[in-house]
Amino acid sequence: MITPPPYPASRPRRLRRDAAIRSMVREHRLAPEDFILPVFVFDGDGPPQDVASMPGVQRRSIAGVLEQAEQCVALGVPAIALFPVIDAALKTPDGVEATNPEGLVPRAVRAIKHRFPGLCVLTDVALDPYTSHGQDGLLDDTGYILNDPTVAMLTKQALVQAAAGVDIVAPSDMMDGRIGAIRHALEAAGHVHTRIMAYSAKYASAFYGPFRDAVGSAGNLGKADKKVYQMDPGNSDEALREVALDIAEGADLVMVKPGMPYLDIVRRVKDEFRVPTFAYQVSGEYAMLKAAAANGWIDHDAVMMESLLAFKRAGADGVLTYFALDAARLLARR
Ligand code: PBG
Secondary structure, three states, rough: OOOOOOOOOOHHHHOOHHHHHHHHHHHOOOOOOHEEEEEEEOOOOOOOEOOOOOOOOEEOHHHHHHHHHHHHHOOOOOEEEEEEOOOHOOEEEEHHHHOOOOHHHHHHHHHHHHHOOOOOOEEOOOOOOOOOOOOOEEOOOOOOEOOOHHHHHHHHHHHHHHHHHOOOOEEEOOOOOOHHHHHHHHHHHOOOOEEEEEEEEEEEOHHHHHHHHHHOHHHHOOOOOOOOEEEOOOOOOHHHHHHHHHHOOOOOOOEEOHHHEEEEEEHHHHHHHHHOOEEEOOOOOOOHHHHHOOOOOOOOOHHHHHHHHHHHHHHOOEEEOOOOHHHHHHHHOO
């Protein structure tokens, strides 16, 4: 019989004994500058409208979005991402409203940059809020999403956003070659400072459900899905190929989406490429945490912070999260 040693060879618990030592050896921490706040904007005036499947999130007028922008500035959240709720009457099969220089998004960008020039503004480059069928691109007769004609439309959309003064365009459509096409067009138009954050590894995920309610594209999309352009959840190496393409085509920052179920992808991307890597804690992730917290099954604030910290640990440089303001407020109180 082997006699056990009288003492453990090592006592890792020494470094967990009290709050002071824990804080000294902590490897990752959260700060307000880790967050990007996604906001939903509608045209016209009126009070904020609750999004039923996203408790605590509202659709807002441009004036309402300016109030949120002010909160970001006050709390040190450096960036805001705009998602438009487009009037049904403006939706068409080709989504051409996306390229209107006087459309909702360019007006919202100008308003925010005018009031808060130091706040970084991101805009989504994708057609789904603008198409009558709710897909991110143009369709052929069989309903297949056409690549190159879609890229041509997205390029116009990105140019309009850049001309309005947006800091970062974020193509979220997953068409082939769109980063290169957009980068080329931006350069040719003299928008040399406009950054591209590519939704490089964007999966065909069921976690986007509440977002589609929020922007009002769920009804347009119906039972259709986006599997012929967004990535298969079973794939991991493919994410690295997508990121490699986007970097080669001119992306400044890359993104993985959804977030928590795909932290393995965040880590692989960061380790492989060492470029600024972001993750999107999407609407369905937010809704799950909110629902469980509302039932008293989990502690809202504790789980919010733990979920966000997980992104940092996985290697993300920042997180798009609907919790941005709540988390920043909590950090300010500490
Ligand atoms: C649109 C877009 C989507 C999201 C961001 N941009 C939805 C989709 O691809 O269907 C999802 C964000 C979220 O769920 O929070 N291209």
